[in-house]
Amino acid sequence: MKFSILFEIFIVTQIFVTSNSFPINCNFTTVKFNQLGTVYECSTTNILASSSIYVTSITGTHLNKKNNNDVASIRIQGNDTLPFVPRNFSYFFPNVKTMTIYNTQIETLYGDELDEFPQLIHLDFQYSILKTISSRLFEKTPYMVDIWLPNNKIAKVGYDLFTPLNMTILKWISFRNNVCTSSQVSNGAQEDVLSLIDAIRQQCPYDDEFVTTTTTFLTTSTITQNLYCADENLEDFVCDLKNSLTEVQGNLSTKNEIIDSILNILRENVTAINET
Numbered sequence: 001m002k003f004s005i006l007f008e009i010f011i012v013t014q015i016f017v018t019s020n021s022f023p024i025n026c027n028f029t030t031v032k033f034n035q036l037g038t039v040y041e042c043s044t045t046n047i048l049a050s051s052s053i054y055v056t057s058i059t060g061t062h063l064n065k066k067n068n069n070d071v072a073s074i075r076i077q078g079n080d081t082l083p084f085v086p087r088n089f090s091y092f093f094p095n096v097k098t099m100t101i102y103n104t105q106i107e108t109l110y111g112d113e114l115d116e117f118p119q120l121i122h123l124d125f126q127y128s129i130l131k132t133i134s135s136r137l138f139e140k141t142p143y144m145v146d147i148w149l150p151n152n153k154i155a156k157v158g159y160d161l162f163t164p165l166n167m168t169i170l171k172w173i174s175f176r177n178n179v180c181t182s183s184q185v186s187n188g189a190q191e192d193v194l195s196l197i198d199a200i201r202q203q204c205p206y207d208d209e210f211v212t213t214t215t216t217f218l219t220t221s222t223i224t225q226n227l228y229c230a231d232e233n234l235e236d237f238v239c240d241l242k243n244s245l246t247e248v249q250g251n252l253s254t255k256n257e258i259i260d261s262i263l264n265i266l267r268e269n270v271t272a273i274n275e276t
């Protein structure tokens, strides 16, 4: 059948796309953080939208006597094209404690973005267009000390976002200059942290208990599909193929309807013939 061949082509293409290479070029440097002191950092900029969300290789020259295991900080200075947090950094950098993400097109944190960094204590995510944060985001990062998310467009914060965290060690939270709230505590006492969390729950309500489980399940395939057409330079033909598949699927259902109505006429004809 013609159509089954088309479907096979699509599946092969999808495998090709999701396994596409996603190299990251690091500028290795040392940086000072309030909570961590001086740490070794991979700083990367101009990450172009890739058809893979999984980093496949790291390039860049280490400082003297340093290696991937020394990297405690990842800094992504986006260039307005990155629509997701790259995954698989931990494959190369297993000891990440702080993540800085500026100037990206990331709108949603689906919840599994930080799972691979169990030692994370500091997230600094600014000057992006972040709108929605899943309750699950910190489920695998119980040692968060500092959650710094000002200057985004946050409107929905999962009700249980802070639930997995230890209120004895969580001291810095900023949601300044967002849509639903502008609150912040810096090195706050526990009661201040707790009342800020209460305020955020009231100002940015988002009961995502159901959404979380489904989006986590869908994240990879949804993002990959959106990218077919988002990344115009790299994968034009894939985008075209996706569009024609959608068209064929539409045409196919139209043709099924036509075939059904022809079958009905034939059945009536057979009945008519039998009756005569």
Ligand SMILES: *[C@@H]1O[C@H](CO)[C@@H](O)[C@H](O)[C@H]1NC(C)=O
Residues within 6 Å of the ligand: 027, 028, 029, 043
């Ligand atoms: C790498 O980082 C250092 C220190 O921040 C900076 O001076 C240098 O310009 C950076 N190099 C590149 C290629 O971005």
Ligand SMILES: *[C@@H]1O[C@H](CO)[C@@H](O)[C@H](O)[C@H]1NC(C)=O
Residues within 6 Å of the ligand: 054, 055, 056, 057, 088, 091
């Ligand atoms: C992470 O990167 C390594 C090295 O390229 C690769 O072997 C591995 O499959 C990647 N993991 C995922 C989930 O893509």
Ligand SMILES: *[C@@H]1O[C@H](CO)[C@@H](O)[C@H](O)[C@H]1NC(C)=O
Residues within 6 Å of the ligand: 046, 079
């Ligand atoms: C963003 O990336 C594009 C394409 O690589 C490049 O031409 C441009 O200079 C970059 N802009 C900034 C601000 O780095």
Ligand SMILES: *[C@@H]1O[C@H](CO)[C@@H](O)[C@H](O)[C@H]1NC(C)=O
Residues within 6 Å of the ligand: 166, 167, 168, 169
């Ligand atoms: C929270 O952190 C404090 C200080 O490190 C520690 O003593 C306490 O056991 C932690 N609580 C939980 C529930 O992990």
Ligand SMILES: *[C@@H]1O[C@H](CO)[C@@H](O)[C@H](O)[C@H]1NC(C)=O
Residues within 6 Å of the ligand: 244, 247, 248, 251
């Ligand atoms: C779908 O049907 C339209 C109208 O019959 C036709 O022009 C178009 O070529 C068809 N598309 C595909 C991909 O078969």
Ligand SMILES: *[C@@H]1O[C@H](CO)[C@@H](O)[C@H](O)[C@H]1NC(C)=O
Residues within 6 Å of the ligand: 265, 269, 272
């Ligand atoms: C079958 O049905 C169609 C529509 O009712 C009619 O035009 C046609 O003449 C019929 N053919 C036969 C062989 O009865």
